Amino acid sequence: MTQEAFFHDWLVSHLQVRLARDYKEIKANIGEDRKHEFNKHYPDLILANQGMVLAIMEVETEESTTAEQAGRWKELAGLGAKLILMVPNHTRPKVMDLVLQAGLAGKVGVGSYEITIKM
Numbered sequence: 001m002t003q004e005a006f007f008h009d010w011l012v013s014h015l016q017v018r019l020a021r022d023y024k025e026i027k028a029n030i031g032e033d034r035k036h037e038f039n040k041h042y043p044d045l046i047l048a049n050q051g052m053v054l055a056i057m058e059v060e061t062e063e064s065t066t067a068e069q070a071g072r073w074k075e076l077a078g079l080g081a082k083l084i085l086m087v088p089n090h091t092r093p094k095v096m097d098l099v100l101q102a103g104l105a106g107k108v109g110v111g112s113y114e115i116t117i118k119m
Helices: 003-021 067-077 089-101
Strands: 025-028 045-049 052-059 082-088 108-113
Touching (some): 003 025, 003 045, 003 052, 067 082, 067 089, 082 089
Parallel strands (some): 052 082, 082 108
Antiparallel strands (some): 045 052
């Protein structure tokens, strides 16, 4: 497992716990584990309350913020639930450009994360 994949999976797990305050039912697809399907797709997180899926979330890393990945975002945004992208803070402008180019401006929410280590 690469460091990038390890970090991605850790962040999906972290968000699953953190978002439990807002969503009562959170299903995570971590690594190669594809147990939770939403309309024949396997987003990183499926966020629901009382059986209704309110949003799906994809966690992106610096390596995965590409034009090719924007095609996947377009697919996921058309599934009937809000798509939320979590991206590294410094890639947010690039991701916003990719979202606009894909015609997803009104269909996708973009959140960001930043890891700071102080010594």
